Amino acid sequence: MHPIRLISFGYLHLPTGPDGSPVPPAADRIEDVRDRLRDPAAARDILDLDGLNPRVQDVVLNTPGARELLANLADYADLPAGPRRIAIGCAGGRHRASGLTELLARELRARGRQVDVEHLHVHLPRVLKGRHQHRSECMTTTGLYDLVTSEGDDGTRHPAEQLWTPGEDAVENGFIVHRGLHVTGIDDPTDDHLYPVGFVVLGHHRWADIIEAAAAYMARIHGWRNLHLYPGDDPAVLIPRIPRAVLTHGVFLRHPHPEHGCGCEWGDTWRMYWAPAAEPGAVPITAMRHPAAPVTAAGLPNPDEDAPATWAA
Known part of the structure; x- marks a missing residue:
């Protein structure tokens, strides 16, 4: 045969x-x-x-x-x-x-x-997504992207997302505000994860401020005040160090449901790509891995590997 x-x-x-x-x-x-x-x-x-x-x-x-x-x-x-x-x-x-x-x-x-x-793609970085109270879509470690389209009930195709610059509406899309900082958790594509693998804060900020904002996010969203561990982890096994934070940029793409005729069920989803500062629509962000997540889990840009990012002071 x-x-x-x-x-x-x-x-x-x-x-x-x-x-x-x-x-x-x-x-x-x-x-x-x-x-x-x-x-x-x-x-x-x-x-x-x-x-x-x-x-x-x-x-x-x-x-x-x-x-x-x-x-x-x-x-x-x-x-x-x-x-x-x-x-x-x-x-x-x-x-x-x-x-x-x-x-x-x-x-x-x-x-x-x-x-x-x-x-074809097993060697590529894991795809991540923004994690928040609303359903959220993928976030990848590449700076290249295409806008997703969707087929409506009438058979025609509609743009399913658009460039989004998070502002005051960030709170409506999964960010919380802590002492003036907008922070959210990031996760990978499955909805089965209980806790974020990292955090994104809008704007460029000090490392100490990001640690505080990340702890506030875990406390408010997950009722857990120990940033070193996930709920249920055994502190006797390992107490990780707080990882460094990076100053970088991201392009946010949001699905403006239900204000178009795609007929889908995405409902207020968004995704973000790490991007160089010159990328159209790029927003300054500070990002940090959750200390209990695997070292490469969040896929953050590494300034020591010539990624478009710098270490937060």
Whole structure:
């Protein structure tokens, strides 16, 4: 029988077509698992791993619905006149898509099939999102972006987001105010995380002020006053040091629901990209990782690696 090529990818990294929709890789079957499988990155110990890691594959396989989907894909691929290319996509391409692709490749090889595997986006940084009381969308570590469009009930496409400069309306979109500073938590794409992996404060400020604002955010939103740890962490295991904060810039894109006819259910979502100061629409921000989060969890720009940022004093 002919060989099968399996491809994993992330929708957030795809180029867009003339209508603004993501253009997935060519394949006989494209499996979108963004809504079908819960994002496994809720497991804190796999945040910085990818789908090539057995631990991630195990988490993906034990996600509700994954075993049934894997069996369906394997039976489909093993048909006598079956496909030559199958593409599997999730949000960022790091966990669900790549992990399921590796599991499928293993199953097909066990059936005696020749399989080639290509991971398009597994090497890219994790996609993050702003975390706040309203539903929020992705935030990535790249400064390049495309505006998302959405198809309405009438079949026409509408711009689903626009450049946003947070001001007094920031409080309505998940920021809190502490001693004049607007601060919010940031998280990754899954809604399963209970606590933020980092913090963003509008404007450039002193490190000490950001620490105080971050502690105030945790106290007000999560009822937790110990910034060193997450609720439930054992202080006898590790008491992390407060990480340094960075002065950088970000471009905010907000979904102005329901003031347009897209017919979607995003509802007051926003996302932010780290960006150089010269990027159109860039807003000065100060950012800091939560001390209890993995070192690379928040994906903050690192001034020591020539990122467009400086260390807060």
